[in-house]
Amino acid sequence: MRTVALRPHDPMTDRCHSKPPTARDCASCPHHHVDVLAATPEPERERLRGFFRLREYLPRETVYVQRDTGAHVALIREGLVKLVLYSPAGTERIVRLAMPGDAIGLELMLGGHFHHTAVALTEVQLCQMPLAVVDERFAHAPGFAKKVLAEWHASVDDAERFLTDLSTGSANARVARLLIYLQERVGAASCPAIGRDDMAALLGITTETTSRVVAELKRDGRLRETAQGRWEYDAKALRSLAEGASSPH
Amino acid sequence: MRTVALRPHDPMTDRCHSKPPTARDCASCPHHHVDVLAATPEPERERLRGFFRLREYLPRETVYVQRDTGAHVALIREGLVKLVLYSPAGTERIVRLAMPGDAIGLELMLGGHFHHTAVALTEVQLCQMPLAVVDERFAHAPGFAKKVLAEWHASVDDAERFLTDLSTGSANARVARLLIYLQERVGAASCPAIGRDDMAALLGITTETTSRVVAELKRDGRLRETAQGRWEYDAKALRSLAEGASSPH
DNA sequence: CGGTTCATTGATTAACCTCAACGACCGTGG
């Protein structure tokens, strides 16, 4: 098992957009369900926070690259991150979308290197936790270990949903299911609009086909893109499409 | 957290094909890498084995059903088990193939019910471990907890490989990749031959298309099925197909 | 303004799905 040297925060060696979270930051963190610091007394919590780092990424920025080694697990506080793999033919395939409340890079606990390439789709804010802290909590706090399992399980569920919902059926149905999936996962009235290329990489179809489907949905008003870059859609119509209906009817 | 009543083995209440493993059985178990009983002194190991059950299934027999509650995680000792989900349209989709060395039903640790339907594809022998034992070891043996994580991670890898390798590209390429995948996972010179329906459910294509591809491969000798129900194939030709080559050339 | 990226649209083609039929194999029961 590798050990990771922990040093307190030093602004001089700090890369841009990086600082430790404050107690207020942690209070507003969407990761109440992971809760690394639960059952840790406050003075110790404060000390540990010094080892964490808040980081921000712009759309299209790379968070980490497959096969790279890493020493930090990241908790997403805001935004959308795609995790991609490459098919034997070399085409990009998105295998997971990570959102606020998700953890990425947990596979570092097993082999020390990343299994995907992670790229920000929107503006992203995340909190980096040293692997050493995660490992330590995992070994000594059974409650936390179970939460890590649950987080891991969320990855499996996601991948399997991609298989059953987003990789089967007609192009129409897949696009509809993706929009529904996004809205469900984000849990808001609208969901972030993503590019046609990324939709295609999620659905296993081509960019052109995706564009045709989206364009037609927009033409007859079943879907529209707001000025803030979010989708709004007619839920009933989309659900019908998702079931396999071929046209408006 | 639910508690599970543990009773020693009683042959009178035992269902067919069920008995506890002997020390010899455990010594020959392909699950050295999970090793629930590692670091447990022998007398205690002997006692715990009384709570385990060896079980056997015939091809097409159901091991468990999605949404059912369960109290046992199973370690596969022999054979092939498919884990299936159903797409919104109601068609079956295989999301994982479990083989000797794999654990199935780990999701019981999180919610107490199964997330897939598990069906034997070949003759299967597995070892059922009470969830209570797994939970206990997970909470108190950090080394074991890490092994559970690794096992979980294998599920993610599998699902993602299905996404990138088995759900993209032409029907030819998918079939070739499936055969290669089976052989790699089984790690033998030949791999178990499975039915066209199951291949189709794995690949997201129709049974007819699958049959056409397999039949052509068999016609020109790139693939053959042995009397023991196993595939043997021309590795070079199949690898070329897997990369996207459309015909023999 | 030219360059870049992204979304859209068209025309054509190739791949796959659908529906349908047939033969091989196997176990059962007359």
Add this chain to the structure above:
DNA sequence: CCACGGTCGTTGAGGTTAATCAATGAACCG
């Protein structure tokens, strides 16, 4: 023993979908 029904793999014909190749706009930025 053979007829019967079942399952499974295979093959065919025809229709539909989506991939492919190619071109055009729209938005943005230096």
